[in-house]
Amino acid sequence: MKKDHLLWGVIILIFCSFVYFGFERHASIKKEEARIKAEEIAEIQQSQTTFDNAVASKLFGIKLGDSAIKLISGLNNWEPSDKEYENWFEPSGLLKGTKNDFLSVAEFTLKLNDFISGETLDWLVLYKNKDFENYYIKYQPYGDYKITSIMGSLKTSHRDYDKCVKALRPYATVIAERIKKQNPDKHIVMEDMFFPKIDGEHNYAKILFKYKKRKSYLDGKWILNLQSHCNGYKDGKNYIELNAPSLRIELKTYQQIMKRINEKKEFDLKKEFDENAKEAKPEIDKSGL
Numbered sequence: 001m002k003k004d005h006l007l008w009g010v011i012i013l014i015f016c017s018f019v020y021f022g023f024e025r026h027a028s029i030k031k032e033e034a035r036i037k038a039e040e041i042a043e044i045q046q047s048q049t050t051f052d053n054a055v056a057s058k059l060f061g062i063k064l065g066d067s068a069i070k071l072i073s074g075l076n077n078w079e080p081s082d083k084e085y086e087n088w089f090e091p092s093g094l095l096k097g098t099k100n101d102f103l104s105v106a107e108f109t110l111k112l113n114d115f116i117s118g119e120t121l122d123w124l125v126l127y128k129n130k131d132f133e134n135y136y137i138k139y140q141p142y143g144d145y146k147i148t149s150i151m152g153s154l155k156t157s158h159r160d161y162d163k164c165v166k167a168l169r170p171y172a173t174v175i176a177e178r179i180k181k182q183n184p185d186k187h188i189v190m191e192d193m194f195f196p197k198i199d200g201e202h203n204y205a206k207i208l209f210k211y212k213k214r215k216s217y218l219d220g221k222w223i224l225n226l227q228s229h230c231n232g233y234k235d236g237k238n239y240i241e242l243n244a245p246s247l248r249i250e251l252k253t254y255q256q257i258m259k260r261i262n263e264k265k266e267f268d269l270k271k272e273f274d275e276n277a278k279e280a281k282p283e284i285d286k287s288g289l
Contacts, residue, residue: 047187047218051211054183054223059150059175059242060135061127064224066147068095068110068139074125075115092261094141103229103239106254107138107149131155131171134237140249141257149243151229157236162196164230164238165205169194171240172226176207179224187213188223204228221246 056065072088072095073080080088090096095110102109112126112135126135131154138149158164172194180190191208206227211218222245229239249257 044217047211047213047216050183050185050187051218051221051223054179054185054188054209054211055244055246057179057182057224057242057244060129060132060152061125062135062137062147062150064147064150064242064244065247068137068145068147071112071125071137071147072115075112092264094261095139095145098141100258102136103151103231103241106249106251108141108249109136109138109149109151111136136239138243140247146247148247148249149241151239151241153237153239157238158230159236161230165194165196165228167238168205168228168230168240172205172207172228175226175240175242179209179226183209187211187216194226194228205230 056063058064062071069088088095090098094108097110097114099109099111100107116126128135129152132152133155134153136151136153137147138151140146140148154167156167158167176190176192176194180188189210189212191210194205194207196205197203204227206225208222208226209224211221211223213219225241225243225245227241227243229237229241231237231239
């Protein structure tokens with residue numbers, strides 16, 4: 001009997017040991033999985049932070065992703081009243097002076113010079129360069145009106161494509177080197193294609209910044225695009241542009257905005273036409289009508 005009790009005791013002890021060590025192993029595996037998951041999340045967050053910081057780069061003191069409305073307010077040195085604020089906008093919701101499809105399609109471009117007066121402390125929000133004449137932004141005409149692109153045109157101009165690229169190259173080099181210095185992460189890779197090309201008027205000279213990291217969801221994604229606009233046959237101006245592809249308006253959204261704008265214009269034209277027709281009241285022969 002004592003031997004049976006002893007045997008059962010040993011069996012129970014072995015069973016309990018298996019259960020205990022099995023539980024410990026399971027807990028250890030779960031803990032390791034949680035650690036790996038936490039590291040993956042932290043890595044994703046770090047990658048996204050690195051990407052976002054690079055997207056928020058500046059040109060002429062203007063930051064990509066900032067509010068166009070905030071920029072205009074800064075150029076005017078004051079907080080506008082409701083009436084003054086409304087005067088900045090077209091009935092369509094676009095900022096006054098906005099051009100669509102200026103130098104590139106499916107984008108909304110605003111010339112900043114029109115908002116700068118003699119009393120403007122523009123250096124607070126816009127750092128002018130003595131070699132540049134005009135300054136522009138492209139923006140999202142909704143939400144916070146985020147700035148998607150920053151442009152400047154040189155005071156000197158070259159209608160010849162090769163000469164334009166060569167004139168812009170020194171500025172592109174300085175801008176690119178600054179961006180790289182401000183974003184030293186090894187996963188931000190610069191691809192330099194800022195040189196004259198065959199059929200160059202339709203193939204921009206450009207410097208691309210990409211995020212390159214294996215097994216990252218951001219791998220290969222464009223961060224910034226620094227490019228030339230050498231459209232001498234249009235206006236003879238030479239432009240340099242810094243834009244963030246991730247901020248650009250999607251084509252479907254652009255089409256929806258333009259549809260709304262055109263419908264509003266047609267409605268206003270019809271309303272004006274009807275009002276003028278009522279006021280004119282022309283005398284006509286109504287026979288047979």
